[in-house]
Amino acid sequence: MTTNTSMTSAIQKASAIQKWSRRVFMAAAGSLAISAAAGLPALAQDAEWQKVIDAGKKEGSLVLYTALVGQPSTKQIAEAFTKQYGISVEVLEARASEIRERVRVEQAAGRFAADVMFTSEGQTMLYDKEDKSVDPLPVTPNSQKIGDKFKLKVPMASVMTIPYGIMINTGLVKPADEPKSWKDIADPKWQGKILSDDPRAIGAGYLWFFSTHDKIGEDYLRKVASQKLVFTRDQRESQRRTARGEYSIYMPVIMTDFSDLKGLPVKFIIPEEGVPYVLYGTVMLKKAPHPNAAKLYLDFMQGPVVQKIYASLGYGPVLPGMTEGLPADVKAISEAKLYGTTDTTRQNEMLAKSKDIFK
Amino acid sequence: MTIIHNRPLDDIAETAPTIAGNAFTRAFSGGSLWRLIGMLVLILILGFLTIYPLAMLLYGSLHSTPPGMAGEFNLNGYRSIMTTQNLIVLANTIGISLAKTIPSLTIAVFLAWIVARTDTPFRGTLEVLITLPFFIPPILTAMAWGMLANPQVGVINMVWRWLTGGTDPLVNIYSYGGVIWHMCQYSIPFLFLFMVDAFRAMDPSLEESSRMCGASRWTTFRKITLLLMLPVLTSSFMLSFIKGIETFESALFFGLPAGIKVITTDIYESINHRATPDYQYATSLSFAIMGLMFLLVIWQWWMLRGKSFQTVTGKGFRPSVMELGPWRWVTFAFCVLFFFVTVVLPIGQLMLGSFFRFFGFYTYDMLTLEHYRSVFANSEFWRAVRNTMMLGLLGATATMALGAIVAYISVRTRWRGRNLIDSMAWLPWMMPGMVLGVGFLWAFAMLPGPIPIYGTIWALLLAYIALGTPVSVRVMTGAYHQLSYDLEECSRVHGASWFQTMWRIMVALAWPAFAVGWVLTFFGIMRELSASILLYSVGSETLAVVLMKLWANGNAEQVSVIGLMMMLLVIVFRWVQLSFIKARISKL
Amino acid sequence: MASVTLENVSRMYGAITAVDNVNLKIKSGEFVTLLGPSGCGKTTTLRMVAGLEKNTGGRIAIGDNVVSDSEKGYFVPSERRRLGMVFQSYAIWPHMTVFDNVAYPLRIRRRPDKEIQDRVMNALRLVEMEQYAERPSPALSGGQQQRVAIARALVFEPEVLLLDEPLSNLDARLRTQMGDDFRALQQRLKITALYVTHDQAEAMALSDRVVVMHGGRILQVGAPEEIYRRPENRQVAAFFGTPNLLNATVKDCRPNGGQYYKLSVEGQGWSGDCHAATEMPKGADVTVMVRPENLHVRDAGQVNGDLSWSGEVSQAIFRGSHRSIMVKTPAQTLHVEASSLSNVDIGRPVTVAAPVEAAWAVRN
Structure with missing residues (x-):
């Protein structure tokens, strides 16, 4: 019984302007x-x-x-x-x-x-x-x-x-402090307060790693890595843990799970950049x-x-x-803006990089 | 009066004795031909159940691609596992497994002794209650412990902070200790179940005679009781230690956040978290572990060779309990404490949570029976219950029958090949479940077309029998080691055939063990997921598959409801089983 | 009831010979005891008859049927030999009641319930256990368990009854009583019985014939009295009780008119007459056996028998039924069993005498 049932593997990036016959x-x-x-x-x-x-x-x-x-x-x-x-x-x-x-x-x-x-x-x-x-x-x-x-x-x-975003515990994060974008995750105030899907193995964390790596850059990831992330591999349980107040932020979260958690002190945030998918x-x-x-x-x-x-x-x-x-x-x-997805052909290279950054 | 010394018989025979029957019946009369055929059939069955899937996996480890795809034979798999990193992970895994097996065994022995050999109050009830955690799906207890003992808002830590006014957490489940503790929750009840009947079946005179020789209670326990239990103790140790090496859920849940790596998470990752599952790596690693584990089996053979552990003899004995006096309240308190910590705390959470919309949010407005309603209204759930019950009843019975026969031959005969079948029966235990599941998939799917196993419910049944055989053989081996040969020979001399003797004497005498093995196997089948998910077909979903789907859909509370129902079933099973034993003993 | 025949029966365990070429015929209705020290092969022999061990050489027949022939590779398994057996440990199945234990052989043979009920109760009555029928078997005393084991062995009227030291777990008094009861039962039912024991007294009291075994071989077969009084060799002689065994040389040998020969022998500081089974040449070294109960202590110089030794009392032990007296003679110290009433002083010079019938010579 496990983790990331929906997000499983890298995906060829689909270009919007692709001429396809x-x-x-x-x-x-x-x-x-x-x-x-x-x-x-x-x-x-x-x-x-x-x-x-x-x-x-x-x-x-x-x-x-x-x-x-x-x-x-x-x-x-x-x-x-x-x-x-x-x-x-x-x-x-x-x-x-x-x-x-x-x-x-x-x-x-x-x-x-x-x-x-x-x-x-x-x-x-x-x-x-x-x-x-x-x-x-x-x-x-x-x-x-x-x-x-x-x-x-x-x-x-x-x-x-399937869109992925950020989830916060509304009891622990004041509305003013809420992260608005993926970049906000790198803010030092979140140090030790982020529960993250493991980016070193295929799954949601890796998807986030892959898209932000290409769109924001490696420096950003290294900054996030210094946040003392705690890694997990079970979406559902991690959502609950965050809801119960173990961590302020859980990311990346499957956005569609929001309906299952209605009534809990959590908020699902669509990052400004868009949702990895x-x-x-x-x-x-x-x-x-x-x-x-x-x-x-x-x-x-x-x-x-x-x-x-x-x-x-x-x-x-x-x-x-x-x-x-x-x-x-x-x-x-x-309708959230689609941010990016993964590319199977770069899998090994990117996994190695992730393991290097998130030791 | 005739005194003869070495003279031919014909001189004295009143009538010449004749050999009865024709040549054919004579050929079978010695039993050796039947024995040969029986052994061959048994080896074939075990071979199909254990060697065949493992052979497929071995192929997978030696071939660049999994079965059915073009590729070449190479040793890349084995080469790629030879890394310092893996060596460290292996040492870590062994350390964790030892750290959980030794305390588990100690506590389980102590509990078994309390329940079986002392006059501790309510020991009958305690016997059922302290084994309950074993029957709960690990994911649920993991969740419960996550709620109880997380460093931030865990209930235990909140209470601790409130009591002491401090800010530091008392316990952190996301640590080595947490991983080991969660594993102990399963190994202690398992070991307890495994051993308690061996303690019960022991003739107290063996201990009494030691006391009479001047040995203290403690020395007697050490030198007589424990040594007589050696087959069962070594078996328990091995089963538990090997399982510890292969345990996966605890490490994934509590180890990963703390950066603790074990072999199985590595294997899991290589199958599930790489773009292309690296079966060559996973199988190579598994076989390397298996090789190491087999050394343990050899160690056990060496330990037990040439010794007798017969504690149940044809001379009846009165099972007696030790009168502890006021100390019985101490043992009682120990059991209650154990029950409270391992059962009440986690299962209480599950039970409480099942009546609220969400675990951990216990407010009045969240109170609901919705989870129960959803489960009971779920037609897929009921179908899975029917399937699982059928598979469980058939599978546990078949597994125990097979285990009883294999154990009998390996313990109580000198037949050629007995060591072979004994080791064959060990094999499935030494393969991590998720890898073995793939082995079954490959094995059953690759059978020639006309053999209708794959895609039917029989594939699940066969896989369950294979998975359950190691435990069933160990349980029965321990029981048979205790029975004296007279009981069996007496039956043969008085006209019972081998099968009649097996059924009426050996199984009947070993039946407490048989029943425990049956329950263990039955609930093993109820919980099994790795092989089920790869072998189930449309319409033959098992309970574990349904639980996984519910979990994946975020219905942890519904999973708990089902987990609690499974526990209820355990209580019913155990109660029936134990009241049977009591009915027998109370007649004495 | 059937006879049992063993022909050249051997049993090897690897290179070790446990039973070596044993020949024996037990007649129908006869009670034969295999007697010997532990490790002599008696239990192995019994187990081969039972079919619990396979003989590696020779043939075994029960009645007119061969049940095992090692050369022909023929072997009838235990359950088809129609035997009853009482084990040393009784092998009472602890998970059954007394009734169920006894009924087992009948149930295995699928007899009707009515018959089972009757025959089990008969068998239990035979051993005076009928009132215990519904007891769980572990709740019985040793003697009761033994009776149940016998009832179970007899219930389906076996061809042969095998008993493996059935009395050894009982206390001395119970042992004698059970032995007597069992002998009476055996004679009443005319059962062929093969009995294994290491207890000579038991063997003599129960058996029609005793088979003395040693080192896997039969030393002697015969009626208890015959074996006791006229052993064929020194080993058999030494096995029963604590006989006085004296070394002597044959002076003269003549038939005494009956089955035996009368010898004149001379030992160290003594001489006299005794009996022997075979003719011995003059000058042959023999062992003369005189049992302690046949020796008499007289005042010094008083000779009143065919053999006599003079010496002095070195030790006297009161044993209740008799008095053990050790008399030191030039040849050796003699053990004498005297009446417990006789009073002897340590150090007193005495003469020890025995009648000629009590002295038996075997070749060294």
Whole structure:
């Protein structure tokens, strides 16, 4: 039972201005049928999609593996999907490294049990490059509608971002003293008062380390390191510890957890610079036993129903216009400026650096 | 009257004796062929449960990639663990484990003696109560202790400051002491459970005769009682010490914030906190530890070789207790103190917290039954309870049956191969759980397609049996060491087959141990997560998986509710078991 | 009830021979005791008959059936030999009541409940334990446990009853009483019994025949009186009681008309007649055995027997039933058991005499 279930691995930084051609990518992926479909006029596309819907309904069920453990939203979404398509969803949850190894071993042994996987961008890259356990992304009606920065090179249909910020104990920190930005963490007045997710291992702390390293610089990190941080690896327990008054600040905190702590003397702060984030999405696993249902699910995850569910929980939706009408506190988190994420290719170098700075 | 000296029998035989049966039955008559087949079957079962997953892990440690991926064989894994850093961490780990095992063993021996051999008041109730912490998921007691003994706002420190007016904390759970203390909470009840029946089953005349020879009570305890308990004591020590090396939760919770590193956190990190799980590193490190641990097993064989520890003989004895006089209130006070510190404090927190919206915020407006309602309304929880109960009942029974047979053969026969099966049964204990879980995943998934184990509930069952076998074998070994051979031979001579004897005499006589082993295994299964998470399939969630999901979703209070229910189940189990024993003893 | 036959039976433990080429036939209904000091192989022999040990050489048969033949690799396990056994420790299962203990052999054989009830109660009645049937077995005294063990061994009418020092854990009085009871029971039921003990008195009182063992070999087999009075060699002679063993040389040897030979022997400072089993050449060295209870102390010079020694009393111990008197003679100190009424003074010169029937010579 542990730590950082949502944030698990480094993620390729997605550039907002990336020029991304679906057609080229699809062709490169070698999926002839899909690239052909992509070239067809809209009407024909609709007809094609209807075929997928029919076939998916015929398959009748879907096996979803998810690395996002314990979230009630998973079940909520599955029920909504079943309601819409009449396809039942079986969910298997495990932590990122565990679920990845399961998929890898299952496929190596010729047991193709799972259809889709809900995981992070960084993990998807590993599924794709190292394990070769995912299929190229299909074109679905909703896949064209999402924000451009969420259209990725890796074969993952982006669904939402998990934002990380700062949490304070309102009993210990006066409103005037509240840290407003990541830079404020380096203020010497917080010495010994900060509980921090361990930046020396993959997780939330590392995500903060990575993004502030690139955006603010190493000096800042060295300054924070001299604050005598206390490290932990359990998000939920650390939030509680801070709430109970062991520490003034806990960072980086998963912002969406705020709703679970309502009523406690804590405040979740969106740093001025923005929130480091992890991008989650759905991937199609190789030789999925229910390939059409899987396509429907991928599409469904990017559709307004799911996007609204995630936005209402504070996650950043990939479909524009989903935050309308949300309560102000949720809306602020859901719309928070995305600060940065990690890059799997620089993993070893950055982990070493973190270990060097935070001895 | 016929006096014969070395003359052929035929001279005197009234009728020539004949050999009954045909050639086939004769071949089996000696029992040696059956024995051979039985041994082979047993070796195959144990091999599948222990050697096979370990072999997969060994492959993983020697291969640049995990099974199923292209790569090459190399020793990089072993090379990469040979660092000074790891050596320091290893020394640290061993130190922590020793620092917890020795006091735990001492306290557990003392408690077992109090409960089993003295007239301390309420010892029957105490016996159930002092073992409770063992059955609570470690994460919960860790949380409770974090609340009680953190240096800033821990309850104990607040009370201390209020009493003394000082500002320094009395205790800090985030320290070496905290890590060791949290481990002790599990090892003391475990060791106590493991040993108490051995103390109970001892013929008091063995001790009395020592007293008659002029030895003092203390000398008798040291030279007779403890030495007669040697099999059980050495087994306990090893189980506890090895577990201490592999313990993970305590170090992660209380050690990490204080910068304390142990081997398992290193392994955990290499699997869970690197982009690509480094299975080669994790498995190599585990095998290196395993090699060291095996030295302990050899040490135990050497200690026990050629000695007899039979304390239960065919001559009936009256289990008697030592009358302590006024001292019995001292022993009683010790038990109560132990109960208060290890049970009331942490479990009280959990119980209290389960009625409030949040742990630690005990105000009137936070009072709620919502957590209970949520748990009871959670259909996934009930499904997991059903699965876990089924797995627990089947798994514990099968594990204990296997353990009883293995222990029997290794202790009470001279069959060839008995040492082999004994060491095979040790193996799963020497692999850290999270690594062994991966071993099971690899092993079961890589079975040829037609063998339907992976992805079914049977995969969990097999993994649980493998994980439970070391304890079940140790429990039964300790019990069998105590039984005299006469009891068994007498049954055979009077017409009972080997299996009948096993069941009616050996299991029946060793059943207090069997029952304790069963309970230990059952709750081991209820708690097991490392292998479960890798082997469960949709619909076969276990309780531990559900607990992990709830925890990950921030429902610590609901996890406590379930933890408390598990504890209730323990009390029921133990009560049934102990009242059974009492019913037997009260007849005397 | 069946006979038991042992043919060239041996048992090796590695290089050590525990039982060496033993041949023995126990007739149906006979009570045979294996007697010898500890380590003589008697218990191993019993255990081989029981099937608890495998003989490494020879054959064992119970009744008409071979149960173990080491050359043919044939071995019938214990439970199929239809035996009853009483263990030294009684091996009463502490987790069962008296009734359950005794019923065990019947339950194993899946007899109907009614039959079990009847036969168990019969067996318990036989050992006068019926009123204890429902007692938990650990709550019994040693003698009671022993009775239960016997009842258990008899309850299903075994082919042969094996007893491994069953009385050794009892006190002296109980031992005699239990022994007598058991002998009476055995004769009443005509059970074939093989009994192991190191107690000579027990062996003599109970057995039809005694088998004296030493170092894994049989030294002598015979009726108790025969072995007691006419041992075949010095070792057997020395095993029973504390006989006076005197070195002597044969002067003359002639058949005495019956089974034995009459010898004239001469020792150091004494001479006289005695009996022997075999013919001895003149001049052969022999040991003459005279049991203390057959010696008589007379006033010095008074010769009234076939053998006599003169000496003086060196020690006298009152033992209640008799008086042990040590008489120092030129040959050696003789042990005499005299009536406890006789009064002897230390240092008084006396003559010790024995009748010719009481002196038995064996070859050295």
